[in-house]
Amino acid sequence: MTPSAAFMDTGHDHDLCMESALDRASALCGERGVRLTPLRRRVLELVWVGHKPLGAYEILDTLKAERQGAAPPTVYRALDFLLQHGLVHRIESLNSFVGCPDPLKPHGGQFLICRSCGLTAELNDHRIDQAIRNSANKAGFTVGRPMIEIEGLCPHCRDAGEGSPG
Amino acid sequence: MTPSAAFMDTGHDHDLCMESALDRASALCGERGVRLTPLRRRVLELVWVGHKPLGAYEILDTLKAERQGAAPPTVYRALDFLLQHGLVHRIESLNSFVGCPDPLKPHGGQFLICRSCGLTAELNDHRIDQAIRNSANKAGFTVGRPMIEIEGLCPHCRDAGEGSPG
DNA sequence: GTTCATAATGTTATAATATAACATTATAGT
DNA sequence: ACTATAATGTTATATTATAACATTATGAAC
Ligand SMILES: [Zn+2]
Ligand SMILES: [Zn+2]
Ligand SMILES: [Zn+2]
Ligand SMILES: [Zn+2]
Numbered sequence: 001m002t003p004s005a006a007f008m009d010t011g012h013d014h015d016l017c018m019e020s021a022l023d024r025a026s027a028l029c030g031e032r033g034v035r036l037t038p039l040r041r042r043v044l045e046l047v048w049v050g051h052k053p054l055g056a057y058e059i060l061d062t063l064k065a066e067r068q069g070a071a072p073p074t075v076y077r078a079l080d081f082l083l084q085h086g087l088v089h090r091i092e093s094l095n096s097f098v099g100c101p102d103p104l105k106p107h108g109g110q111f112l113i114c115r116s117c118g119l120t121a122e123l124n125d126h127r128i129d130q131a132i133r134n135s136a137n138k139a140g141f142t143v144g145r146p147m148i149e150i151e152g153l154c155p156h157c158r159d160a161g162e163g164s165p166g
Numbered sequence: 167m168t169p170s171a172a173f174m175d176t177g178h179d180h181d182l183c184m185e186s187a188l189d190r191a192s193a194l195c196g197e198r199g200v201r202l203t204p205l206r207r208r209v210l211e212l213v214w215v216g217h218k219p220l221g222a223y224e225i226l227d228t229l230k231a232e233r234q235g236a237a238p239p240t241v242y243r244a245l246d247f248l249l250q251h252g253l254v255h256r257i258e259s260l261n262s263f264v265g266c267p268d269p270l271k272p273h274g275g276q277f278l279i280c281r282s283c284g285l286t287a288e289l290n291d292h293r294i295d296q297a298i299r300n301s302a303n304k305a306g307f308t309v310g311r312p313m314i315e316i317e318g319l320c321p322h323c324r325d326a327g328e329g330s331p332g
Numbered sequence: 333g334t335t336c337a338t339a340a341t342g343t344t345a346t347a348a349t350a351t352a353a354c355a356t357t358a359t360a361g362t
Numbered sequence: 363a364c365t366a367t368a369a370t371g372t373t374a375t376a377t378t379a380t381a382a383c384a385t386t387a388t389g390a391a392c
Binding site for chain 1: 313
């Protein structure tokens with residue numbers, strides 16, 4: 001299973017998952033001649049701690065415990081850098097940030113977001129993209145970044161019946 | 167041309183466009199036994215002033231000039247009501263609100279948003295929806311509300327060349 | 333290795349968006 | 363009119379994000 005295929009199995013090797021994400025980030029920055037500084041790397045690491053989007057101030061809380069004088073700009077600047085290089089995505093509906101498993105090619109995000117547990121999976125379905133481009137073209141619209149955020153229930157929470165009763 | 171088909175022609179009869187939106191809202195609220203109070207109606211009207219999403223505080227600025235003591239809760243409560251009844255959509259990427267031309271059947275929004283002029287068009291393309299559901303189903307995900315926000319250039323701004331140089 | 337330009341981060345303050353909590357007023361049914 | 367409920371008023375505050383300027387770190391030129 002590739003990292004971007006669907007929801008991460010709860011039993012997947014997340015240490016490896018994170019490590020490879022950081023390695024990819026390091027390689028990408030090297031190729032582009034930009035610096036993955038310790039701060040930026042740490043913020044990326046924090047975003048990758050789970051497959052759940054993290055708010056800027058949640059990241060900040062952790063940074064504050066580690067660095068003297070961490071403040072909002074500390075984290076927002078690191079996030080801006082990571083966003084610019086496609087290393088993280090912003091989840092607009094949650095004002096939160098999540099690591100991108102495939103930063104090399106630019107793309108708007110296609111996200112499945114569990115309303116119960118917060119787990120998020122990134123899709124990259126060409127057919128969704130194609131359907132969007134077809135429809136946009138008909139309207140005479142030039143597509144820039146399509147952003148898709150689908151709220152719902154992940155397999156685990158669906159099976160646990162967290163959707164019907166609540 | 168139906169209201170939800172694509173970008174409104176700059177020459178369309180927007181007075182009629184707004185009036186019919188308000189009439190539909192009035193009818194919908196009547197059928198549901200809920201009250202489209204003067205405040206709620208006015209907020210809906212303001213949202214419909216253009217086909218550009220409007221921020222809560224922009225709405226508030228106008229309300230303040232009309233009502234004594236309008237405050238953030240004034241507008242957010244009205245917007246909550248309108249959102250609940252599908253009369254407006256929230257554009258997550260802009261923290262803004264736009265009128266829905268088809269409030270009767272519940273749907274996540276499919277929006278084309280011009281980065282140059284701000285004009286927004288709501289699609290309701292079943293094929294996009296279907297592509298999303300197919301992909302989500304493969305991931306074992308139960309779809310709630312799919313939200314699609316596509317940044318790009320509207321026909322007018324594309325023709326004016328507002329995308330290439332900037 | 334010193335100098336310099338630039339990039340990155342630190343620091344303080346504030347802007348922009350949104351909600352909590354409680355008081356008051358309007359509405360609709362009895 | 364009385365009452366329960368819904369809607370709005372009012373004040374305060376929470377949450378998210380950026381502006382502006384000072385300081386420090388980095389890497390290239392000499
Ligand atoms: Zn993982
Ligand atoms: Zn991605
Ligand atoms: Zn119109
Ligand atoms: Zn709509």
